[in-house]
Amino acid sequence: RLKSRGRQHRGKQKTPTLAAVVSHLQQRDLLPAIYFIFSRKGCDKAIAEVGPLSLVNETEAAALKVQIDAFLARTPEGARDGHVGPLYRGIAAHHAGILPAWKSLVEELFQQGLIKVVFATETLAAGINMPARTTVISSLSKRTDRGHRLLTGSEFLQMAGRAGRRGMDEQGHVTTVQTRFEGASEAAYLATSGADPLISQFTPSYGMVLNLLQIHTLEEAQALIERSFGQYLATLHLAPQQQAIADLEAEVEHQQMQLVHVEDFEVLADYEKLSGRLKEERRLLKMLQRQSQDVQASDIAMAINFAIAGTIIAIQGQAINLSTPLPAILVTKVMGAGQVPYLVILGQNNQWYVISNKEVVGLYPEIPRLAEVDGWELPQYLSLRLNQQTSGDEQTEAIAQRIPPIPPPPALAPEVQEQLQRTQEVEQRLANHQAHQWGKPGKLLKRIRRIQKLEDQISDRRTKLKQRSKHYWRQFLDLIAVLRYFDCLDDVTPTPLGQMAAALRGDNELWLGLAVASGHLELLEPQQIAAVCAALVTEVSRPDLWVAYDPSPEVETALDELRGLRRQIFQRQRRYRIEAPVWLEYDFTGLIEQWALGMEWKTLCENTSLDEGDIVRILRRTLDFLSQIPHVPHLSDEFRKNARRAGHLIDRFPVNETMITPPDSVNAVEESSTSDPAEANSTEAKDLDSTIVTIDG
Known part of the structure; x- marks a missing residue:
């Protein structure tokens, strides 16, 4: 009932409007504030919800106008639709879907104190220097891939920690917004929760293996891995396991001390073996006795069908409350519920019984029957229902007294008697066993047995401890096995293919190296190389993704040819349980290709469901990969040169925030190439092909 009332009360809780919260903060002089909302759409919607509200004075508004106007004059494409007007009034949004240039402007204005409220996703809580007087947490729970859940202590503390500006505020303020599902109790719980334990993100990678083995021996590489912070934390986490092993060893020692007086454990082993034999002999004896009883019961059931009134029998059974055989006389048989008749019996105790055949445990045709019961009429008070029991009268008492005692049970069956003797012999041997000299052998x-069980537990824990203590090194060796399979290592020496993969950095250097070395990119044009490289280094998991542009046939062919290699890597990684992504995203490659061909930013964004920030992030990852290719050894000069050209094609605003000049004004320079990676690095900035001007112009 209390739970039900609690839920009913929560349902009546009112959630304050966003505008009301912001106005309240302004009235109480709690601005500037970071207002955390756990979705991009929610942040953009919040900008619209505050309406025409202005949070700045005239002086601040003038300062904002100067800087915003200057930004728009420099980078007109950098403005985000629907966000410019609120920015003039001291209100902004900040999330991963916004252009980096616009986010930088918001961060700079906020640090100057000109932005009073920033609606931000939780990514703002980490990695950016934007302290505020107040942080507002719009919800104490959030939706994740595994469903809706309460914030963790670390997530709450990370957002709350933004409150309070050093040197400006004596204290920071944290505000949580009440919802239908959360209130003061959840806020108090999170505010008093400790931070989550520190977890190392260290994971050996293909690039790490290849680069270490180029300059270190395998033994030196192992020493480096085992000195990692991840291994240090793993060792700390293993302390409880080590303590558990020590506790088990102490108990083993205690148990062994209780056995110090035992002179010969072989004697105890013999006693244990003999005890096992006795257990088996008793089991066989019980089985033979049951079989003998079943045979006897079957014979009695057959004979009872031919028994006549006055026959002397013995009855016993739980249903009639007789635990020992009772001499009785068969009076008559009556029809039962089934085909087998019920037996009406008068016992030696002058009790009437209505029973079935199975309660008859003895039949004695050798004893003369009592003919006096012939023609008896059953008393009217006797109920003829199964297992009924009724006392007799004076007439039946005279007959009951004439029922003779039953003879002793027949001798045991030969096989039962033989098994009984064997069992008694083993019992006697155990009773006289010399193991009794040291106390109770069973104890x-x-x-x-307890010591053996403890030692098994110790062995199992030690095995698991060894596996966990060498976790990172085993990962390292698994990576070596995969690299050998793809001919990147000759024993522990990187091959030319391994050197190519070692020169790259990414989430899966093996995949990138094999893709670059496959030759499938060699004959592509620069814009096509950019599209394929984007597919190799980026994952977009949004189910609602759409792009209006299809990749060129050459790009589709190159990606299709890489699928077989990708499948091999997946299979080999699955065998060794290596979790390194092997990306090959087709969906947005047409978008990257069109950007490399000179399409305007606004047009590009209108033809995809991706946010501007997502597009920039994809292009920057692609550019980072393209910039590495010229420094990869054993590649052709032509491929290196085309990779440089591809990088130049996509490296313009807003990908490159420093390039605010329209692409048409870029002067063509004489292209140059070199097979030497070091020389290529020094001339990379000058290597701009004249085709860029042709494409852009």
């Missing part, structure tokens, strides 16, 4: 054997 001693129990201690020995």
Whole structure:
């Protein structure tokens, strides 16, 4: 009931409007504030919800106008639709879907104190220097891939930690917004929760393996891995396991001390073996006795069908409350519920019984029957229902007294008698066993079995401890095995193919190196190389993704040819349980190709569901990969040159925030190339082909 009332009360809780919260903060002089909302759409919607509200004075508004106008004059493409007007009033949004240039402007204005409220996703809580007087947390729970859940202590503390500006505020303020599902109790719980434990993100990679083995021996590489912070934390986490092993060893020692007086454990082993034999002999005896009883019961059931009134029998059974055989006389048989008749019996105790065949445990045709029961009429008070029991009268008492005692049970069956003797012999041997000289053998054997169980547990824990303590090194060796399979290592020496992969950095250097070395990119044009490289280094997991542009046939062919290699890497990684992504994204490659061909930014964004920030992030990752290719050894000069050209084609605003000049004004320079990576690095900035001007112009 209390739970039900609690839910009903929560349902009546009112959630304050966003505008009301911001106005309240302004009235209480709690601005500037970071207002955390856990979705991009929610941040953009919040900008619209505050309406025409202005949070700046005239002086601040003038300062904002100067800087915003200057930004728009320099980078007109950098403005975000629907965000410019609120920015003039001291209100902004900040999330990963916004252009980096616009986010930089928001961060700079916020640091100057000109932006009073920033609606931001939780990514703002880490990695950016934007302290505020107040942080507002719009919800104490959020939706994740695994469903809706309460914030963790670290997530709450990370956002709350933004409150309070050093040297400006004596204290920071954290505000949580009440919702239908969360209130003061959840806020108090999170505010008093400790931070989550520190977890190392260290994971050996293909690039790490290849680069270490180029300059270190395998033994030196192992020493470096085992000195990592991840291994240090793993060792700390293993302390409870080590303590558990020590506790088990102490208990083993204690148990062994209780057995110091035992002179010969072989004697105890013999006693244990004999005990096992006795257990088996008793099991066989019980089985033979049951079989003998079943045979006897079957014979009695067959004979009872031919028994006549006055026959002397013995009855016993739980249903009639008789635990020992009772001499009785068969009076008559009556129809039962089934085909087998019920037996009406008068016992030696002058009790009437209505029973079935299975309660008859003895039949004695050798004893003369009592003919006096012939023609008896059953008393009216006797109920003829199964397992009924009724006392007799004076007439039946005279007959009951004439029922003779039953003879002793017949001798045991030969096989039962033989098994009984064997069982008694083993019992006698155990009773006279020399193991009794050290105490109760059963108790001693129990201690020995306990020691064996403890030692098994210690062995199992030590095995698991060894596996966990060498976790990173085993990962390192698994990576070596995969690299050998793809001919990147000759034993522990990087091959030319391994050197190519070692020169790259990414989430899966093996995949990138094999893709670059496959030759499938060699004959592509620069814009096509950019599209394929984007597919290799980026993953977009949004289910609602759409792009209006298809990749060129050459790009599709190159990606299709790489699929077989990708499948091989997946299979080999699955065998060794290596979790390194092997990306090959087709969906947005047409978008990258069109950008490399000179399409305007606004047109590009209108033809995809991706946010501007997402597009920039994809292009920057692609550019980073393209910039590495010229420094990869054993590649052709032509491929290196085309990779440089591809990088130049996509490296313009807003990908490159320093390039605010329209692409048409870029002067063509004489292209140059070199097979020497070091020389290529020094001339890379000058290597701009004249085709860029042709494409852009």
